[in-house]
Amino acid sequence: MSEILTINNLKVWFHTRRGTFKALNGVNLNLRKGEVLGLAGESGSGKSTLGLSIMALLPSNAIIVRGSKIILKNRDYLKYFELFPEEKIDRKFKIKKNQKIMKHIRDFLAKIRGKEVSMVFQEPMTALNPLLQIGYQITEALLAHSSINLAKRILSRINLTEDDVREILKIVKSSKNVEKDLNEFSKLKKLDGIEDQVLYILNRKDLSTIRKERMIYSLKEKMKNPLTMSYLKKIAENKSIGIYRFLNRIPILKRYLKGVLIKEGYRKAIELLAMLNIPHAEKVVYMYPHELSGGMRQRVSIAIALANNPDIIILDEPTSALDVIVQYQILQLISELKYKLNISFIFISHDLSVLAEVCDRIAIMYGGRIVEIGPIDKIFYESLHPYTKGLLRAIPKISKDIKTIESIPGTVPDMRNPPNGCMFHPRCPYVMDVCRNKVPKSIEYSKDHFVECFLYGE
Ligand SMILES: Nc1ncnc2c1ncn2[C@@H]1O[C@H](COP(=O)(O)OP(=O)(O)OP(=O)(O)O)[C@@H](O)[C@H]1O
Numbered sequence: 001m002s003e004i005l006t007i008n009n010l011k012v013w014f015h016t017r018r019g020t021f022k023a024l025n026g027v028n029l030n031l032r033k034g035e036v037l038g039l040a041g042e043s044g045s046g047k048s049t050l051g052l053s054i055m056a057l058l059p060s061n062a063i064i065v066r067g068s069k070i071i072l073k074n075r076d077y078l079k080y081f082e083l084f085p086e087e088k089i090d091r092k093f094k095i096k097k098n099q100k101i102m103k104h105i106r107d108f109l110a111k112i113r114g115k116e117v118s119m120v121f122q123e124p125m126t127a128l129n130p131l132l133q134i135g136y137q138i139t140e141a142l143l144a145h146s147s148i149n150l151a152k153r154i155l156s157r158i159n160l161t162e163d164d165v166r167e168i169l170k171i172v173k174s175s176k177n178v179e180k181d182l183n184e185f186s187k188l189k190k191l192d193g194i195e196d197q198v199l200y201i202l203n204r205k206d207l208s209t210i211r212k213e214r215m216i217y218s219l220k221e222k223m224k225n226p227l228t229m230s231y232l233k234k235i236a237e238n239k240s241i242g243i244y245r246f247l248n249r250i251p252i253l254k255r256y257l258k259g260v261l262i263k264e265g266y267r268k269a270i271e272l273l274a275m276l277n278i279p280h281a282e283k284v285v286y287m288y289p290h291e292l293s294g295g296m297r298q299r300v301s302i303a304i305a306l307a308n309n310p311d312i313i314i315l316d317e318p319t320s321a322l323d324v325i326v327q328y329q330i331l332q333l334i335s336e337l338k339y340k341l342n343i344s345f346i347f348i349s350h351d352l353s354v355l356a357e358v359c360d361r362i363a364i365m366y367g368g369r370i371v372e373i374g375p376i377d378k379i380f381y382e383s384l385h386p387y388t389k390g391l392l393r394a395i396p397k398i399s400k401d402i403k404t405i406e407s408i409p410g411t412v413p414d415m416r417n418p419p420n421g422c423m424f425h426p427r428c429p430y431v432m433d434v435c436r437n438k439v440p441k442s443i444e445y446s447k448d449h450f451v452e453c454f455l456y457g458e
């Protein structure tokens with residue numbers, strides 16, 4: 001499997017008046033295409049900081065230490081910035097200069113964020129705007145990166161001929177792989193975006209076959225006014241200049257065209273919500289966040305994250321605020337999306353039993369390092385690191401008396417002054433002399449199963 005994201009020696013510290021918190025201390029990690037990678041660890045281990053680093057959404061008191069690498073689709077985006085070397089981050093640290101660097105990184109990545117990587121947070125109410133309709137919020141995400149696609153979708157309906165419709169209906173009736181054949185058809189006929197719209201109709205469970213055929217037939221749209229058409233074409237063809245820049249000179253036309261695109265955004269929003277199993281999506285787009293349940297709101301956040309077909313979605317405790325049944329439905333949804341869309345997920349949770357439901361691999365974090373990472377079965381049944389073993393013992397088991405849950409003795413280290421050597425040594429029941437002085441290197445104990453611990457290796 002190919003890697004879509006590689007992180008090398010990532011160090012992220014936070015400068016505060018109470019001292020420098022060393023949140024990430026040399027994280028090495030890779031994410032493969034189409035996998036769900038779980039990220040577990042106690043509170044304060046650095047899980048959210050890692051997610052925010054990938055998104056370039058770190059606050060301005062964060063310091064990314066020189067030597068850190070975040071390589072997204074073969075591009076190391078940190079290499080364009082002059083980061084501070086570790087030894088210069090002392091009391092005389094240049095705060096202002098660092099804030100500038102962090103702002104540059106955020107601005108630089110704004111272009112990529114949402115398009116290649118997007119993030120879903122724990123509390124959907126804070127991610128959603130209470131004053132805007134659901135459909136509008138999804139449309140905003142679409143307009144930020146995908147005006148081109150919205151324009152293509154409209155044009156695909158206008159360019160659709162009667163012959164095309166007949167051919168589509170033939171594919172729908174007789175093809176063994178409708179999705180693939182529709183894709184090929186739309187490429188051949190240059191009807192970009194029509195396949196999504198047809199598939200949405202086909203996937204609707206509330207319609208009879210005849211009704212579906214009629215709806216596919218009525219996708220065919222009449223020519224809009226020729227001026228609109230010519231601008232839509234420009235938007236569809238233009239890959240670099242955003243729609244707003246070249247329309248700014250003509251405010252009325254701009255407003256009108258924006259209206260056309262927003263209407264299309266709502267159409268696409270309905271398709272997205274339906275794909276996420278939201279009932280009555282065509283009504284939900286006109287609702288406001290408070291009219292939805294917590295689970296539905298979290299689905300909407302996922303729809304926003306999905307809007308621009310990102311390669312990676314980071315989910316930070318996405319189910320922790322939900323009750324168990326809804327939590328389970330969201331986990332199911334994520335497994336479904338993984339198969340349907342071939343997106344890679346990083347799923348952050350302090351709860352290993354949640355991760356067990358959806359992940360292919362699990363990474364265990366402690367003190368801002370990945371202390372163990374491997375395929376899910378190996379983490380659960382052949383765990384190596386004493387910390388991982390401790391976390392596993394801390395999962396409540398239904399069959400057992402509640403009292404038998406063991407927690408890991410000791411507390412998370414003060415990250416202003418983390419221990420020397422292995423971060424876990426003060427709490428480790430197997431501590432040896434070497435653990436107090438040297439940081440263990442990562443070794444591949446068995447295929448694809450890595451651990452940082454002196455109990456293993458030579
Ligand atoms: N903005 C900030 N300013 C100062 N310190 C911070 C900031 N954000 C995080 N930290 C510190 O960085 C460390 C890692 O925090 P982080 O939020 O990444 O942990 P986490 O694993 O996500 O924890 P949780 O499970 O509680 O969400 C902690 O010691 C925390 O105090």
Ligand SMILES: [Mg+2]
Pocket residue numbers: 047048049316
């Ligand atoms: Mg967190």
